[in-house]
Amino acid sequence: MQGILKDFHDFEPEQESFxxxxxxxxxxxQKSIPSKFFYDERGSGLFDQICELDEYYPTRTELQILKDHSADISAVLGSRAHLIEFGSGSSTKIRTLLDAMEQPLSYVPMDISRDHLLIAAKRLAGSFPDLPVIAICxxxxSDFPFPNLGGGRKTGFFPGSTIGNFTPREATEFLKKARNLLEGxxxxxxxxxxxxxKILHAAYNDTLGVTADFxxxxxxxxxxxxxxxxDISKFEHRAFLNREKSRIEMHxxxxxxxxxxxxxxxxxxxEGETIHTENSYKYSVESFQALAEEAGFSPQAVWTDSASLFSVHYLKS
Ligand SMILES: C[S@@+](CC[C@H](N)C(=O)[O-])C[C@H]1O[C@@H](n2cnc3c(N)ncnc32)[C@H](O)[C@@H]1O
Known part of the structure; x- marks a missing residue:
């Protein structure tokens, strides 16, 4: 069911910047295109299909961590906070948090993929009719005027290991900016x-070829x-682990x-030349906490699955 948004702020990047x-x-x-440009409407739909693939463990593992620890997570997040999601995509994982959290003040999904964002945000508003939903494209x-949400703490939510698409230096810069926004x-x-x-390789080289399509x-x-x-038939998808840099590279x-x-x-x-299209950095719990500290956050809690595939961190700003 589609609901009504409290507000929509449109800072969609100009075509010129693409x-x-x-x-x-x-x-x-080394030719490259930034991974944020994957996400036109078709790209966002393909990413949703990737999330459903048997080989793609991150989505279901992260969701399971959020479900298994929802009481603890909600206790750490506390009540009466604005929830701001970075790269909200289909706004699926936030549902688990919203079900567990006490009196969230608003939900603010933020994404570069405008049409996909609007559909997902309205769908979420339909499911949580008492929650103000303020979408930001x-x-x-980039620098854009973040809307005034009124009083109340701000809690960021950045799932999907999208942070891994940044180099560690870019990730630190991004986290510094996020920390300013989430002050307190x-x-x-x-x-x-x-x-x-083997697990990593399979996740980025699925047998159905959805990641290749993406x-x-x-x-x-x-x-x-x-x-x-x-000529699309003259290019092929390639993904591999760069162990030295601790990242999956897509080309x-x-x-x-x-x-x-x-x-x-x-x-x-x-022939054989590549366009580097995405990095997906893989961390240890400790190496990520060190990076977060460098950005000024204070790591407070971390939850992982029993096979240590994925981690969910709470960082205090
Ligand atoms: C890997 S997907 C994760 C989606 C969802 N958060 C999840 O966990 O399933 C990355 C999302 O971030 C969005 N995104 C990527 N780069 C972005 C940017 N620079 N600014 C805003 N949104 C971005 C994409 O459109 C996409 O929805």
Whole structure:
């Protein structure tokens, strides 16, 4: 059931910023496109499908941690707080928190994928009719005027190990900014843990090819929105563990020498050359807590599953 939003603040990034990010990335020695551009409407839908895959353990493991420890988590978060979700996607995991929390003051989903955000936020407002839902379409790494929510503590929620898409340095910068916003409150954050390479490899190379579709959708988006001329059949998905950097890397590999037109430019690819599209850093509980401390947060509690696949941290700001 669709409900009514209390407010919607639209800071959707300009198309111009997508074009310049893609052109800048494709002019580099190691070609790259920032992973935040995966999420057009189709990309957001594909990500939801990834979350349902047998091989993709993070979503169900994090959800189970939230469910198993909901009483403890709700006690740590306390009552009467505004809940601000960074990269809210389909706003699924927040339901478990909202069911457990005492008198949340409002729910503020924030996402770059505008249409997907609006549908999910209205659906959530329909399920929790007494809860003010204030949606924000924005790039959370950019500067935008955060709306005044009135009195009350602010609690951040950043699930999905999306923090792992930042390099550790970017993650520290992001957390510093988040800490300023959440001053006097805290942040509940999901962080994927380093583990057996086989489990990691399978999670990013599913047998149904949904992750490959998700990765290649970036090129479709360039074709549709940036007058690109990528022949999708001439690129392939590649994901592997970079052990030295403790991260899964996703790339799109060119299957031949080719020239791709893009907004009036001609981009040359050699056979085997890649576009680096995503990092997914894997932490230990201790290494993530050290990073959070560097950003000025004080780690207060951490919950993990029995197989230590995933961790959920509460950080006080
Ligand atoms: C990995 S998904 C996680 C979705 C959901 N939070 C979950 O745990 O299942 C990342 C989400 O963050 C959003 N996102 C990625 N980069 C973003 C950015 N820079 N600003 C705002 N939203 C972003 C995407 O649109 C997507 O919904």
């Amino acid at each position: 074009l310049s990010a893609v052109l800048n990335g494709l002019r580099k020695q 924005a790039d959370y790494t 409150g805290g942040m509940l954050i999901g962080v994927d843990l380093l583990k057996d390479e 990765n290649l959708n970036l090129l479709k988006r360039c074709n549709q929105e940036l007058k690109g001329g990528f 799109l590999i060119s299957l031949c020498d080719q020239i791709v037109p893009l907004d009036g430019e001609r981009i040359a690819f050699r």
